[in-house]
Amino acid sequence: MRLEEAADLPFENGRMVREIPSHRGQGHMPGQYWVAKWGDFADYESVLESKWLMLLDFDSEVTAFVTQPLEFDAIDARGAWQHTPDVFVRHRDGSALLLDVKNSELRDDPKVLLQEERTRNTCERLGWDYAMVSEPSG
Template sequence: MSRHSTRRLKIRYVEAGGVDRLVLAEEAGSVAFESCRPVRVIPAYHGQRHTPGWYWSATTGGLLAYESFLERQWLTLLDFDAPVTAIATQALELHGTDVAGDWRHVPDIFTRRADGSVLIVDVKNPRRRHDPRVVQQTERTATACDRIGWAYEMVTVPPPQRYANVAWLAGYRRPLRATSRLTASITTQAATQTTVAELAAATGAPELARPVIFHLLWCQQLVCDLDTPLSERTVVRGR
């Protein structure tokens, strides 16, 4: 038996109505964790080292609490990830028992994909990645998620260029209002490969078109290479 094989595993969650539940891991498939209340309140106090806050998610249409700027970065990337249809933070608490004893852990982020599968994400400062306590927690959580049938990732710093581009596009993630009439024109023009500058100029109103282009890139109705710097010369095309 693996050192972190979980002998007993339960999941605690708080229903939208405020009822606290503790269920067997085998019952996880019947729970919509994305609709639950957070099981843990993220602390905020003067002098703390983390920078907690709230992120408005285009995926959920609501606010998600985060505990650090690094966690906010990953929320932004997951919000942009097309297969992700639901995101929740601090959504559940794992209660496990293994050969080392009893343990509990609240994963940072719960996501559900369009195919119904679940990805659990823990975000750690890279300086703590090899801390024995973090290693143990990661192994326990990975084992628990595997037993439930969920995917699990422990992440640190996201790819800098990709994050910079997605963070820029996130500034245009909210639904369009006055400029939405330009959408059809832009998507038609983008049927053949073009650049951001050419696409904006083709509308006759480039100052209005650029925010629409960035919004469509966020929604992935337009696509480009996000691993290189985003600029006026960036090549874009329709999906």
């Protein structure tokens, strides 16, 4: 669908748009997090991502979230790109937040920086907040 049509869709009620790969020798550990808010599992790609799911689960301003919620398939001045963000979050006030969870060692990688810029710009057009996060503080 066109970007303008997506802004008000309830992605928090949707399903994951892709399966999380799991195979021997991969560099991260996928799994499932039991969401206390609604009593069901949410899949995650890494232990780092599971930490963010726990924080969202116990944040009183968060009413719902879904992992691997949508895929951007776009073209900009640098060419065609695709990206599946890690988590879509709906807040109590109705606002939306899109999260990408990245290992801090990868944050300065040019490909990661470009992905962050493209996703942030797209979220601004949608009226959503966006954050690329690493290890939670404290």
